[in-house]
Amino acid sequence: MSQSFLPYAQHKLEQKERKRVFPSQCPFCSMQCKMQLVEQHVEGRTRYQTIGVHNPTTHGRICMKGQHAHQHALHKERLNHPLIKRDGQFVKATWQEALNEIKTNIEALQLAHGHDAISVYGSASITNEEAYLLGKFARVALKTKYIDYNGRLCMSSAATAANQTFGLDRGLTFPLRDIEHTRVLILVGTNIAECQPTFMPYIEEAKKNGAFLIVIDPRSTPTAKLADLHVSLKPGSDAALANGILHIMLHDNLIDEAFIRKRTSGFEELKEHVLRMSLSDISEETGVRAEVIQKIARKFAQEKTGMIFTARGIEQQIDGTASVRNFLNILLVTGKIGRAGCGYGAITGQGNGQGAREHGQKADQLPGYRDITNRVHRKEIAEIWNIDEKELPGKGVSAFEMFEKMQEGEIKALFLMCSNPVQSAPHARFIQQAIEKLSFFVAVDLFISETAALADVILPTSSYLEDQGTMTNVEGRVTLREATYPLKHQRKHDWQIICDIAAVLGKGGYFSFSSAEEIFEELRAATKCSKADYSGITYERLRKEQGLLWPCTHVEDPGTERLFEDEFSHSDSLAKFAVVTHGKIVAKEPVSQAYPLYLTTGRVMAHYQTGVQTRKSTSLVARQFEAYAELHPDTAKTYGLQHGELVTIQSKRGSVIMRCHISDTIRKDTVFVPFHWSKHQSINQLIGEQLDPHSKMPGFKYCPVQLSAYVKEKICEKS
Structure with missing residues (x-):
């Protein structure tokens, strides 16, 4: 090939296979996986591929939502002008x-x-x-x-509960890597496998190391299927279950007396309250057998280390703050916080x-x-x-x-x-x-x-x-x-x-800001000497160190990986026990003959929040293109419903219509519906306006409903 032809050939090759790489971070869940979008032009066509990038949190892992996130960002329906x-x-x-x-x-x-x-x-x-x-x-x-x-x-119920108990709210009180070394984990109302898939390897590694996994959820979710013990409680009875666990711990003296004496306040009031309770009454209220409650209490108390994680299943209730606080009581009575392998984790939902x-x-x-x-x-x-x-x-x-x-x-x-x-x-x-x-x-x-x-x-x-x-x-x-x-x-x-x-x-x-970094510099000054102190964090440090855990009080501070090792964040340095009178915290709308089933809502792996972004992704919509109502086979039989049939779900506030999925992974008294869809499939139309008195959280995870076979004429009249 002649020298004069080389530049022309090189130019044609560059035209044929031009590639650009854009660094980014997933816009979806709180794992915030680092990734790159690779844009490649091949023979007149543009192709995209998302690849994970190593980082201290997810080590290069990404899930299906992250892989296809660019599809909404590059969608033709993006707004281009005011x-x-x-x-x-x-x-x-x-x-x-x-x-x-x-x-x-x-x-x-x-x-x-x-x-x-x-x-x-x-x-x-x-x-x-x-x-x-x-x-x-x-x-x-x-x-x-x-x-x-x-x-x-x-997140408001978890945040409020952590602030009331510890004096400070940070998602995890420990670094993620601590999970691998704990001996027992309790997951309450969290389906990590579908909602935060890149979190799961930490749980799996803990299990490989011998940890005992307890999952508390009305549904047998993909997360629950990994559990050594799955507890299928009645929706809305989380606070009662925690009281049952505390009752066993206190009755059997399975507590850390030294920790309670030195680092907490309010224990005697809690003890007097909990020991007055009847375990059989709690068992009836929660739908959980007494021996199962005993097993949870003894296993968690007797192991040297343990962690409790909560998420929307327990938090999105009108007694969510009190319910979370009661599980934090379990951590405090056993002294399982502020040291390696122990602590509380609120599984943050949004990015x-x-x-x-x-x-x-x-x-x-x-x-x-x-x-x-x-x-x-x-x-x-x-x-x-x-x-x-x-x-x-x-x-x-x-x-x-x-x-x-x-x-x-x-x-x-x-x-x-x-x-x-x-x-x-x-x-x-x-x-x-x-x-x-x-x-x-x-x-x-x-x-x-x-x-x-x-x-x-x-x-x-x-x-x-x-x-x-x-x-x-x-x-x-x-x-x-x-x-x-x-x-x-x-x-x-x-x-x-x-x-x-x-x-x-x-x-x-x-x-008068000209860049995000300029704003961050003011944020650093605005948080200095506060509980959430970012003043020691700079863009330069974040690039070099791949992230820092707050509080971080000066530019030489490595950040705070484990909270509450020496003291809690209340003015007296003590954690606060809470007396939780389950069933009397707030008056929940009861199930009745007219509305005999519990409705609970949640996510599916392919979608995020209200679906504004993920429903613009063809790859994600192909995996899950509509909402559904998950019913137990016996429940479906009672209402004469077949798998795939349309069903009307109604509460006191309205009704929605969707296809039923029949599965034995859910309680007979419960209906599960994901909330990512709109119009007649928008399940939040049914949820009540009552709020948690402390966090102001609505009760998304508990709503009495009735079912009926879909009648086409009713829809025609409304449309």
Whole structure:
């Protein structure tokens, strides 16, 4: 081949096989797996492949959702430009037009009704920088007290229970690698195998090393099938079961007296309360045999090390906080926390469920888990933000309560970022009606979701591939999500959108950021000396060390892997026992002749949250394209239902229709439905509006329902 031909041949080869690699992190669960998207152009076609990248948490593992995440990020229905609703239809707008629309409406509403006429609803999927900035935006640019976020519907009971018991909430009180060395694990209401698949190798390794696995769940899930003991309790009876376990431990003196004496308070009250109980009554209430309760208690108490994990099954109840606290009582009476192989793990659901709740999106919090009602905490943040402490709004209300105030007319407008409450919140028809009463509604999203479709303005945001920032994973490890995929069309990052709106409202001086890293530097200062101290963490360190566990108080600090080794985070350094009177915490809607079955909801492996992202992935939809109702064979027989038939499920709030799956992996008195689908398959339409008194968590995992065969005429009448 001649020399003159070589450059031409090389050019043709590059055209034929051009490849680009984009670093990223999975946008879905709290494991936050590191990965790369490989984009390859071969013979005129573009192909994509996602590969895992080694990191301290998942060691290069990714699951099916991560493998196909790019399909929604590159989907043709991604929003490319702002939209404004005119005469009931969305029309394309420029950013300036959209910003002017927002400015005009917000200023008019606040002039007429005050600052609190505007509300902000955030997300546990956005970065730490954006969660921090959104809280600042609500309180500085809008001056409203009304801000909360979708994590209220996910992690709030676990967070509240940990704060009440330990004085601090971090997803895991230990590093993930400790799991491999524990002797017994209790998993309560968590289906890790389907919801966090890359977590499972830690459980499997523990079992190989001889650990005894106890799974407490009404369903025999893929996680439960790995258990040495699966406990199929009645939905909603978790607090009672924990009292039964405590009763055996205290009755048989299977406790760590030295730990209780030195490191806890409130034990005598707990002991007196629990020993008055009847084990046979607890057995009847939970549906768990007394000998099984005894086995759990003795096994957990007698082993040298042990861990307890909770997730949505126990937490998404109107007594979720108390139920989690009662399982934390079990840890405290046995002294199994603050040392290797021991501790508590709240299995965070959303990608940044941990970080998003630390930096000011919650109604009662300021950055670093500071208390918005605490004068000292308010002054510290006001100084960072360069405002007078008196200018900071006070405490607002929880996510669902904000919608109640919309319905009542007190809240007139909503700024919604990357969430879909019309599908994710309880009593979903009520949520839609509340939003429809608003005078003005702005949504920030990748797609026109079920909620965004109701907006007056939709702003197009960036995806995980394009948006750099930090995320805090399930173990409290802060990681840096690199993102180099080109930001196309008129899309903007969430933080840019916040800054742009602040600017048109005349508050641009407080939001003059040009990068995510600049925001993180302010976040570091805002969390210094707080419980969730990030001040020792920098982008440079995160790149070099592949993540750091908070608290991390200075740049030489290696981070805190194991919490509570010497003291707890209450002012007296002691952990607090809680007396939990099961059955009397809150009055749950009872099953009855009219509504004789328990409904419980959850996830499937192929989908995530309300499905806005995963339902745009052809590969994931192909695995699970519709919702279903899982029924025991005897239950199906009672109602004359065959596998695959359509069934109507009804509660006091409405009805849904879906196909029934008959399986002996569920209790006869229970119906399970995944919540990823919309319209007549949106199961959260059935869930009640009652909230946990402490965490304000709705009761997604417990709802009395009735079944009936699907009648086509009824649907025709409604449609």
